[in-house]
Amino acid sequence: MPALRFLLTLAVTFLGLLAITFVIGRVVPIDPVLAVVGDRASAETYEQVRAEMGLNDPLPLQFARYVLSVLQGDLGQSVSTGRAVAEDLARVFPATLEMATLGIIIGVALGVPMGVFAAARQGSWVDQVIRVIGLAGYAIPAFWLGLVGLVIFYANLRWVGGPGRIDLFLDGMVPVRTGLLLVDSAIAGDWESFVSAFSHIVLPATILGFFALAYIARMTRSFMLEQLSQEYIVTARVKGVPERLILWRHAFRPIRVQLITVIGLSYAGLLEGSVMIETVFSWPGIGNYLTTALLNADMNAVLGATLVIGAVFVGINKGSDALYRVLDPRART
Amino acid sequence: MTLLSVENLRVTFPSDHGPVEVVRGLSFTLGRERLGIVGESGSGKSMTGRAVMGLVAPPGRVTADRLEFEGRDLRSLPEREFRALRGPRMSMVLQDPRYSLNPVIRIGAQIEEALAVHGNLTAKDRRTRMLDALNAVRIDDPERVARLYPHEVSGGMGQRVMIAMMVVLEPALMIADEPTSALDVSVRGQVLDILDDLVKRRGMGLMLISHDLNMVARWCDRILVMYRGEVVEELGAGALHQAQHPYTRGLIASLPRLDETRDRLPVLDRSLL
Numbered sequence: 001m002p003a004l005r006f007l008l009t010l011a012v013t014f015l016g017l018l019a020i021t022f023v024i025g026r027v028v029p030i031d032p033v034l035a036v037v038g039d040r041a042s043a044e045t046y047e048q049v050r051a052e053m054g055l056n057d058p059l060p061l062q063f064a065r066y067v068l069s070v071l072q073g074d075l076g077q078s079v080s081t082g083r084a085v086a087e088d089l090a091r092v093f094p095a096t097l098e099m100a101t102l103g104i105i106i107g108v109a110l111g112v113p114m115g116v117f118a119a120a121r122q123g124s125w126v127d128q129v130i131r132v133i134g135l136a137g138y139a140i141p142a143f144w145l146g147l148v149g150l151v152i153f154y155a156n157l158r159w160v161g162g163p164g165r166i167d168l169f170l171d172g173m174v175p176v177r178t179g180l181l182l183v184d185s186a187i188a189g190d191w192e193s194f195v196s197a198f199s200h201i202v203l204p205a206t207i208l209g210f211f212a213l214a215y216i217a218r219m220t221r222s223f224m225l226e227q228l229s230q231e232y233i234v235t236a237r238v239k240g241v242p243e244r245l246i247l248w249r250h251a252f253r254p255i256r257v258q259l260i261t262v263i264g265l266s267y268a269g270l271l272e273g274s275v276m277i278e279t280v281f282s283w284p285g286i287g288n289y290l291t292t293a294l295l296n297a298d299m300n301a302v303l304g305a306t307l308v309i310g311a312v313f314v315g316i317n318k319g320s321d322a323l324y325r326v327l328d329p330r331a332r333t
Numbered sequence: 334m335t336l337l338s339v340e341n342l343r344v345t346f347p348s349d350h351g352p353v354e355v356v357r358g359l360s361f362t363l364g365r366e367r368l369g370i371v372g373e374s375g376s377g378k379s380m381t382g383r384a385v386m387g388l389v390a391p392p393g394r395v396t397a398d399r400l401e402f403e404g405r406d407l408r409s410l411p412e413r414e415f416r417a418l419r420g421p422r423m424s425m426v427l428q429d430p431r432y433s434l435n436p437v438i439r440i441g442a443q444i445e446e447a448l449a450v451h452g453n454l455t456a457k458d459r460r461t462r463m464l465d466a467l468n469a470v471r472i473d474d475p476e477r478v479a480r481l482y483p484h485e486v487s488g489g490m491g492q493r494v495m496i497a498m499m500v501v502l503e504p505a506l507m508i509a510d511e512p513t514s515a516l517d518v519s520v521r522g523q524v525l526d527i528l529d530d531l532v533k534r535r536g537m538g539l540m541l542i543s544h545d546l547n548m549v550a551r552w553c554d555r556i557l558v559m560y561r562g563e564v565v566e567e568l569g570a571g572a573l574h575q576a577q578h579p580y581t582r583g584l585i586a587s588l589p590r591l592d593e594t595r596d597r598l599p600v601l602d603r604s605l606l
């Protein structure tokens with residue numbers, strides 16, 4: 001029963017998302033007919049194409065048609081790439097997913113322990129350093145960090161690969177299975193490609209990871225401080241529980257639930273907000289795709305990309321809701 | 334035989350208008366007996382208990398001319414050694430079970446943890462001891478209760494769980510902060526009996542903190558009356574009528590009695606203090 005409810009709200013949310021992209025498609029000052037016929041077509045041709053595209057039908061009918069075609073995986077043609085938008089997205093989205101996932105892994109693996117230790121040593125120099133890092137994550141622009149990173153680690157030190165996902169001479173060598181280069185090259189056992197792909201992704205992913213880390217550490221710290229002032233922490237101390245267990249068992253466990261929400265938000269933020277980094281690193285991801293589409297007034301591509309980003313957001317949100325229920329005994333009943 | 338001796342205990346918190354003393358020069362000794370501590374809300378009862386346990390969190394500061402437990406000076410005890418005392422030697426039942434049990438750990442696991450961090454019982458023995466402790470606080474189906482989370486039990490049940498958690502190691506000193514306030518009268522007697530049994534059988538020293546002068550007078554060997562961070566009166570249990578301090582006399586006067594009829598219950602007259 002809860003599962004059914006869950007699916008139902010998921011469906012409703014998704015329908016809402018489709019309604020939003022549909023409305024955007026109607027209100028933006030881009031004429032889809034003009035995009036097809038060109039601006040030198042005669043009025044009759046224009047009208048004919050407009051009718052063929054169903055744009056004279058009542059809006060609810062248009063919306064129903066839109067929903068149906070999306071459900072069938074049809075997002076229309078892209079005028080800038082000349083391919084189906086769905087096909088384009090299937091190619092660019094994994095690139096973004098790969099980078100953002102590596103970024104969130106770095107952010108969680110470092111940010112959570114940092115937040116916990118900052119709270120445990122509140123006011124100490126460790127805490128100060130971690131707080132400064134947290135602030136830096138707010139203040140430093142992503143593109144600046146990307147450029148500086150490229151200059152230092154790529155141009156000068158040659159520690160990492162440069163822009164793009166992989167060295168040029170290896171591009172297209174790995175058979176596409178998941179679209180995630182690291183995974184595909186590992187499956188294929190092509191370690192040369194793997195190493196190359198890794199050397200390209202490590203810098204942008206670390207920079208994304210830094211922003212995630214700054215946010216996650218800051219939130220973890222404040223959740224932990226709140227926990228550490230609770231009465232049940234005193235209870236644990238009365239029992240003589242060692243400080244390490246007080247931190248991780250008594251204070252950290254209750255905040256896992258809140259942290260999941262934070263991590264989910266942060267992950268969604270990396271997935272949709274990596275435009276700057278993708279531009280700086282010529283990363284062929286959804287951010288770059290969306291930027292190009294916007295500049296070319298490529299409406300189908302813009303709406304398709306928006307839809308994917310929205311769907312990811314909804315998915316992460318619902319996923320963390322579901323985990324919430326698993327982890328918090330109070331939310332289960 | 335003295336278990337705990339305290340002289341001139343002070344607990345201070347900084348505030349905007351300079352330091353505030355919430356415990357102001359408390360002195361008492363405790364043997365293997367039942368010492369009642371009564372006083373109104375905010376008089377420093379809980380803070381005294383925390384100071385003895387070494388658990389006043391910064392920025393609070395604890396000072397004393399003497400703070401000795403089982404012959405050891407607690408003021409200079411390294412934290413590691415102090416921690417080894419907490420649980421097996423001294424323990425404290427915290428005031429409100431709604432806040433003092435961890436919401437995301439099952440009750441059984443919270444009790445077993447006390448056993449796990451001290452000593453080296455097997456998991457099976459720990460479980461047996463845990464179930465015994467729940468049984469001892471008159472929980473009829475300990476197996477079921479052990480599996481529950483704190484939000485799934487009533488306040489009275491939570492209080493018993495708390496007591497079970499603190500008696501499971503049979504400490505030499507027990508500070509019980511309002512241990513029976515959420516219990517029915519019938520269960521209250523049973524829980525007090527458990528503590529009583531530990532005092533008599535195991536020679537435990539008990540500090541019983543309460544608002545309830547009646548209960549404390551009936552049940553403890555000695556009573557300290559606290560008012561605004563100070564002990565204003567120390568009485569033998571049977572000697573309530575000898576109370577000298579106006580605060581205590583006021584408290585006694587406001588106790589309702591069964592054998593009288595009054596239109597109004599007298600309230601404490603602060604102008605006398």
Ligand SMILES: Nc1ncnc2c1ncn2[C@@H]1O[C@H](COP(=O)(O)OP(=O)(O)OP(=O)(O)O)[C@@H](O)[C@H]1O
Pocket residue numbers: 346355372373374375376377378379380381393428544
């Ligand atoms: N962290 C703190 N900072 C400043 N003052 C505090 C702090 N904790 C407690 N106090 C103050 O210390 C005083 C004594 O508190 P305590 O909890 O010992 O009272 P109590 O006698 O146990 O009261 P009650 O019967 O309501 O439990 C109170 O006035 C309280 O406001």
Ligand SMILES: [Mg+2]
Pocket residue numbers: 378379380428510
């Ligand atoms: Mg209190």
